[in-house]
Amino acid sequence: MRHLPALLLALATAPALAQPAYDRDAIGRIAEREKCRPFPGVLRSGGPPVRGFDMKYARCHWTLDPAVRHISGSVTSWFTATAPLDAVVLDLSDSLQVTAVQMHGAPVAFSHGPGDLLTINLPATLPAGQLDSLTVTYQGQPPTTGFGSFATESHAGVPVLWTLSEPYGSKDWWPCKDDLNDKIDSMDTYVTVPLGNRAAGNGLLMGGDTTGNQVTWHWRHRYPIDPYLVGVAVTNYQVNEQYAPIATGDLLVLTYAYPENYNDAVNGATGLLPTITLYDQLFGDYPFAREKYGHAQFNWGGGMEHQTMSFVGGYWPEVLNHELAHQWFGDKVTCSSWAELWLNEGFATYLSGLAYEHLAPVYWPIWKRGLVNNITSQPGGSVFCTDTLDQNRLFSGRLTYNKGAMVIHMLRWLCGDSAFYAGLRNYLDDPALAYRTATTADLQGHLEAASGLDLTGFFADWYTGEGYPSYTTVWSQDAAGAVAVNLSQVTSHPSVSFFALPVPLKFFGPGGQDTTVVLNNTVNSQSFNFHLPFTVDSVQFDPEIWLISAQDVVTQVGGPGAGPVVLLHPNPATDRINWHFSAPVQQHSVRVLDALGRPVLHNSAGAQSLDVSKLAPGQYVLEVQGKQGLMRARFVKQ
Ligand SMILES: [Zn+2]
Numbered sequence: 001m002r003h004l005p006a007l008l009l010a011l012a013t014a015p016a017l018a019q020p021a022y023d024r025d026a027i028g029r030i031a032e033r034e035k036c037r038p039f040p041g042v043l044r045s046g047g048p049p050v051r052g053f054d055m056k057y058a059r060c061h062w063t064l065d066p067a068v069r070h071i072s073g074s075v076t077s078w079f080t081a082t083a084p085l086d087a088v089v090l091d092l093s094d095s096l097q098v099t100a101v102q103m104h105g106a107p108v109a110f111s112h113g114p115g116d117l118l119t120i121n122l123p124a125t126l127p128a129g130q131l132d133s134l135t136v137t138y139q140g141q142p143p144t145t146g147f148g149s150f151a152t153e154s155h156a157g158v159p160v161l162w163t164l165s166e167p168y169g170s171k172d173w174w175p176c177k178d179d180l181n182d183k184i185d186s187m188d189t190y191v192t193v194p195l196g197n198r199a200a201g202n203g204l205l206m207g208g209d210t211t212g213n214q215v216t217w218h219w220r221h222r223y224p225i226d227p228y229l230v231g232v233a234v235t236n237y238q239v240n241e242q243y244a245p246i247a248t249g250d251l252l253v254l255t256y257a258y259p260e261n262y263n264d265a266v267n268g269a270t271g272l273l274p275t276i277t278l279y280d281q282l283f284g285d286y287p288f289a290r291e292k293y294g295h296a297q298f299n300w301g302g303g304m305e306h307q308t309m310s311f312v313g314g315y316w317p318e319v320l321n322h323e324l325a326h327q328w329f330g331d332k333v334t335c336s337s338w339a340e341l342w343l344n345e346g347f348a349t350y351l352s353g354l355a356y357e358h359l360a361p362v363y364w365p366i367w368k369r370g371l372v373n374n375i376t377s378q379p380g381g382s383v384f385c386t387d388t389l390d391q392n393r394l395f396s397g398r399l400t401y402n403k404g405a406m407v408i409h410m411l412r413w414l415c416g417d418s419a420f421y422a423g424l425r426n427y428l429d430d431p432a433l434a435y436r437t438a439t440t441a442d443l444q445g446h447l448e449a450a451s452g453l454d455l456t457g458f459f460a461d462w463y464t465g466e467g468y469p470s471y472t473t474v475w476s477q478d479a480a481g482a483v484a485v486n487l488s489q490v491t492s493h494p495s496v497s498f499f500a501l502p503v504p505l506k507f508f509g510p511g512g513q514d515t516t517v518v519l520n521n522t523v524n525s526q527s528f529n530f531h532l533p534f535t536v537d538s539v540q541f542d543p544e545i546w547l548i549s550a551q552d553v554v555t556q557v558g559g560p561g562a563g564p565v566v567l568l569h570p571n572p573a574t575d576r577i578n579w580h581f582s583a584p585v586q587q588h589s590v591r592v593l594d595a596l597g598r599p600v601l602h603n604s605a606g607a608q609s610l611d612v613s614k615l616a617p618g619q620y621v622l623e624v625q626g627k628q629g630l631m632r633a634r635f636v637k638q
Pocket residue numbers: 030034305322326344345348
């Protein structure tokens with residue numbers, strides 16, 4: 001059910017490009033796939049270590065056969081009591097069977113379930129600050145939650161097994177403390193599989209020991225890791241090693257590919273090398289430089305950012321860039337609650353755009369315009385996720401991914417490049433956040449410190465607030481060159497009455513002259529006056545696509561070059577909207593567009609009045625096609 005469609009196969013088998021090819025469907029595909037993850041419906045929130053202990057280390061022994069949906073093994077967890085501790089509570093699916101729990105080599109009492117909880121009663125109270133360990137031995141058939149936490153399929157007739165735990169699926173296949181805010185400080189995994197298979201894992205491969213017809217692959221990871229970022233995949237992988245130049249030396253880039261896709265995989269990894277160098281330069285050292293970055297292939301149409309070893313369904317540049325970006329945003333610094341998932345996904349999406357900006361700039365404006373069009377295709381929705389129990393909302397491509405990415409882009413516009421990148425590097429390197437978790441307030445604090453700005457209003461409008469502005473720009477220029485501009489806006493959602501933003505306008509004159517003026521728009525219907533040394537022919541709103549806005553209208557009034565404008569009344573309207581023109585116009589046709597740009601009324605006659613009584617309340621644009629061109633004006637239906 002998740003085999004690649006023909007188009008994607010064609011993309012996956014295309015020769016490697018020196019620059020990443022623009023992939024217009026990649027974002028939607030990533031979001032579609034990520035939203036299909038298992039979702040048992042548990043809301044986790046941020047905070048200090050809960051349950052009275054802090055995870056320090058895990059040593060996992062797993063026996064897996066990709067042809068069989070089954071796991072057996074043991075997990076030894078080292079932890080420090082943060083308060084006097086009588087019992088250790090771990091997350092583990094009730095579908096699995098715990099055969100023993102041992103502490104100091106002796107069995108200890110436990111109860112398993114209901115509610116996927118494993119409660120281990122310690123033989124004696126552990127004092128606060130004390131480090132200790134216990135080992136859980138278990139086996140069974142992992143449950144099928146969502147469609148990815150523990151999957152067995154095949155490729156080219158060969159069995160493949162993979163895990164994909166985000167957001168709540170870790171307990172489906174191993175006992176852990178599944179809490180975003182308690183990363184395991186380091187871990188070793190020993191994965192025993194039938195001879196002929198390789199196991200992909202987190203960290204550095206320490207070796208493979210063959211015993212009889214089985215081989216045990218040992219992966220060692222010496223960085224803090226959240227349980228949902230732990231991944232294992234098993235099949236007859238063919239391995240490729242390359243190196244990416246980064247500030248601290250050469251980074252091992254490891255590829256575990258299906259043999260039948262080996263060449264595509266190597267080309268994909270080669271194409272990613274400049275992006276690794278780019279992100280390393282922009283956002284500081286690759287976070288896991290002492291180990292590696294890698295890809296392991298699985299049967300998805302998207303990817304998953306398992307720490308140091310992303311699982312990818314193919315080798316599309318935008319997906320590879322997205323999962324790589326997560327190593328900084330998501331893995332090194334993880335959202336502290338799923339409600340703030342944009343701290344992972346908004347950044348990963350934005351960084352895939354930055355790869356276009358720096359490495360394939362022809363696609364950069366197309367990419368931004370595509371995001372804005374998607375974001376403004378509906379009037380509401382916040383970046384902040386108000387309902388993490390709603391799978392479609394949590395992994396919403398429009399809100400968590402795309403709006404999150406464009407909100408980051410607008411923060412760059414507000415802060416300027418220097419403060420923006422400095423603030424992000426400080427956020428990533430903050431000892432309280434690095435290799436830990438962060439909140440949106442942490443991000444805001446670092447950007448404010450770097451820029452000197454108060455971003456409270458911005459985050460209220462764009463993070464918790466909903467919707468976007470639609471601007472009307474009315475401008476004129478007199479014979480002496482004095483330019484007057486009036487900026488007004490209507491908003492698409494009542495949660496925000498006005499979006500305060502610096503607004504760029506590009507003024508074009510004869511002979512290829514142009515200049516861009518940034519207006520600090522702080523109130524609605526604000527007037528600006530300045531001088532331009534050339535006669536302005538036309539004005540372009542937000543020429544470089546810094547802002548989320550839609551249905552913007554630019555109108556010239558007065559002046560020698562101004563054409564006629566359409567004037568509406570009454571506005572707001574209830575039953576009828578009437579109009580006339582500032583100069584004689586030969587009117588061909590009239591239509592009314594709703595807030596999403598969809599035509600809702602037409603009038604091909606010469607009448608200058610329309611019945612709007614049946615329109616839903618909201619904002620509309622009246623568009624007149626006349627002999628002199630297109631004229632637009634905005635009105636509100638009450
Ligand atoms: Zn992602």
